[in-house]
Amino acid sequence: MSEVRFTLPYLPEASIQACDASLISGHLAGDGPFSQRVTSTLDNLLLAEATLLTPSGTHALELAMWLLDLQAGDEVIVPSYTFSSTANAVIQAGGVPVFVDIEHATCNISPAAVEAAITDRTRAVVPIHYAGVSADMDSLLRISEDRGIHIIEDNAHGFGGFHRKRPLGSIGRCSALSFHETKNVQCGEGGALIVNDPVDVDRAQILREKGTNRSQFFRGQVDKYTWVDRGSSWLLAEPLAAVLHGQLTNLEALQQSRKEVWCTYQSELSEWADELGIQQPFVPEYAQPAWHIYFLVFQEPTMRDRFIEHMRAHGIMTVFHYVPLHSSQAGLNFGIARDEFPVTDFVSQGLVRLPLWTMMPTPVVNRVVEAILAFR
Ligand SMILES: *Cc1c(COP(=O)(O)O)cnc(C)c1O
Numbered sequence: 001m002s003e004v005r006f007t008l009p010y011l012p013e014a015s016i017q018a019c020d021a022s023l024i025s026g027h028l029a030g031d032g033p034f035s036q037r038v039t040s041t042l043d044n045l046l047l048a049e050a051t052l053l054t055p056s057g058t059h060a061l062e063l064a065m066w067l068l069d070l071q072a073g074d075e076v077i078v079p080s081y082t083f084s085s086t087a088n089a090v091i092q093a094g095g096v097p098v099f100v101d102i103e104h105a106t107c108n109i110s111p112a113a114v115e116a117a118i119t120d121r122t123r124a125v126v127p128i129h130y131a132g133v134s135a136d137m138d139s140l141l142r143i144s145e146d147r148g149i150h151i152i153e154d155n156a157h158g159f160g161g162f163h164r165k166r167p168l169g170s171i172g173r174c175s176a177l178s179f180h181e182t183k184n185v186q187c188g189e190g191g192a193l194i195v196n197d198p199v200d201v202d203r204a205q206i207l208r209e210k211g212t213n214r215s216q217f218f219r220g221q222v223d224k225y226t227w228v229d230r231g232s233s234w235l236l237a238e239p240l241a242a243v244l245h246g247q248l249t250n251l252e253a254l255q256q257s258r259k260e261v262w263c264t265y266q267s268e269l270s271e272w273a274d275e276l277g278i279q280q281p282f283v284p285e286y287a288q289p290a291w292h293i294y295f296l297v298f299q300e301p302t303m304r305d306r307f308i309e310h311m312r313a314h315g316i317m318t319v320f321h322y323v324p325l326h327s328s329q330a331g332l333n334f335g336i337a338r339d340e341f342p343v344t345d346f347v348s349q350g351l352v353r354l355p356l357w358t359m360m361p362t363p364v365v366n367r368v369v370e371a372i373l374a375f376r
Pocket residue numbers: 056057058059082083085086128154156157177178179180189190191
């Protein structure tokens with residue numbers, strides 16, 4: 001029997017055709033016709049003021065942080081349980097990441113911990129929507145709004161999910177998408193900044209265009225194309241935007257296939273998980289998931305490790321993440337951790353992710369379920 005991979009890239013025919021067309025068209029740099037189509041699709045899906053395609057989700061987070069004009073010593077609150085990029089972006093923009101703990105049920109940033117971590121230097125908070133399930137945005141908005149603290153959503157997991165009626169990524173001042181090949185919508189490496197506040201649109205375009213007013217020039221708003229601010233080169237190459245275009249034309253089928261895998265795991269494993277005291281994902285009433293990750297949390301790290309071995313013996317790859325940022329080498333060097341992190345430490349030692357990819361065949365899903373049910 002062949003090995004069951006943990007994740008597989010999804011390349012629909014529409015992506016191949018669009019990418020070919022873009023390569024042949026001779027327009028290879030960013031912001032060509034495919035970029036424009038992807039941008040307007042994302043504008044519509046996420047109700048955005050503007051969408052700016054970037055070379056990665058990390059770049060989109062950096063761009064978001066630059067928009068805040070952080071001063072030395074300014075603090076940005078991030079969960080300890082996240083990917084390094086969430087915190088790196090804060091450092092790149094001259095701020096200090098302040099780590100806080102997560103909630104047990106969703107593995108999302110804890111509003112109570114955020115509230116406790118606020119100081120007069122706090123400028124922003126960056127929730128992620130872990131596994132595609134919305135963070136507790138009502139509480140985060142309530143805590144941040146009257147204190148003038150901005151919410152920047154790291155929406156790498158949340159594309160296609162909702163908080164109540166609002167698409168994830170449309171709630172904060174801006175948000176970052178990732179189109180890495182492990183994400184729901186993908187082009188190898190890529191991302192997007194979703195701008196939700198009209199005041200940020202021009203500035204974001206300038207920062208992304210090497211500090212020039214090129215976008216305004218092309219729209220005829222200024223008569224010279226010149227260097228006006230700091231900036232970097234944060235455009236996505238056109239052939240990759242074409243790959244994205246192909247993915248987005250298949251968006252419904254793509255999300256539906258991930259949903260089916262997620263729901264099969266959730267229902268087929270529930271009795272087994274109850275018996276062994278293993279935690280399954282919890283979806284709060286305010287959340288409609290994006291079906292990005294399916295995970296289990298074991299009570300004991302040794303049992304988790306034994307599970308990963310068991311699955312490997314059945315030819316099935318399962319993986320764990322994240323090493324908490326607050327206790328990582330860079331986190332200790334660059335960040336602030338004023339609090340305790342019992343939930344982050346517990347989840348990080350007990351969590352395992354199951355294979356889940358777009359168009360994962362049903363027999364493969366069933367094989368994974370059978371192997372899991374044989375674990376005692
Ligand atoms: C994938 C991911 C990113 C970064 O995305 P890249 O496109 O790989 O730069 C940021 N934050 C989280 C939570 C992610 O999962």
